[in-house]
Amino acid sequence: MPDDKLIWPARLHHLNLTSEDPQPLVDWYSRALMMEPRGIAKGETWLRGKDRHLIISDGPKGGLKYAAYTLENEAQLIRLRNHIREKDIAVYPSPSPLMEDSAFMIADPDGNQFVLGICRETAVTPQMLPGRLQHVVFRTTDISRLVAFHSSILGFRVSDVVKEENGEVTATFMRSDPEHHSLGIFRASETGLDHFCSESTSWNDIRDWGDHFAGCQIPITWGAGRHGAGNNLFIFVADQDGNNVEISAEIEHWTFEQEPREWLHEQRTLNLWGSAWLRS
DSSP, X not given: OOTTOSSOSEEEEEEEEEESSHHHHHHHHHHHSOOEEEEEETTEEEEEOSSOEEEEEESSTTEEEEXXXXXXXXXXXXXXXXXXXXXXXXXXXXXXXXXXXXXXXXXXXXXXXXXXXXXXXOOOOOOSSOOEEEEEEEEESOHHHHHHHIIIIIOOEEEEEEEOTTSOEEEEEEESSSBSOSEEEEEOSSOEEEEEEEEOSSHHHHHHHHHHHHHTTOOOSEEEEEOSXXXXXXXXXXXXXXXXXXXXXXXXXXXXXXXXXXXXXXXHHHOTTSOOOOOO
16 A cells, blocks of 8 residues: 555544533434443443444533544554654544554644544444444634645545635545545634534435434424535534534545545535535
């Protein structure tokens, strides 16, 4: 595997959300995303489904302690860790109980933490609706710095770039496997988590998720729509702490070599069907 395929292929496996009051958040995800809670440590709960995992722990409201990506094998993980050390990036022990012992953690220039490793085998939990945890998006005040870090240090590939008419970048979508993006970076006035997404299998799934949220009396906050960048169908809801949760389907697939596209910073780039949630 050439050095430029550092994190490729890798998939988002789980997120560790933080909350000042974790139990209502655990209850919300149990109901809204059909996840089974399992206590793993004091103040920490693992929520699991067949293809989606979250850890919720004590901490700031709306915080993200780390995002965890699972790589293909140990050899790939060793190459990536060696590359990161050669770049003089600090490597920390992994805090994740869902990863093998060889996993490690790094932080990007905004302080967002990423666990990289091989996920432990877990028992499959039946679930009514499909939705594999698929991507996470961060807000930043310095988009070029963050894109450079994740490209050169981790090896994410740029898929789509959104720009103002003057050329200023407002969003970058990056991939770590053939799916259009597993990481997004949006320009904003503050840093932190923007949203995360679970990928379902079809338009019918989006309909069924909408009906499920309606049955839970959880309003859809944006959508249904179709993104321009990524071409995926979507709906959004918000959890107890205000975290934005997306369900999508039909995300584009790209090759490793495919060159980035450019989009204009306008509503149709984020929603080909109508109005958009523009962060800046």
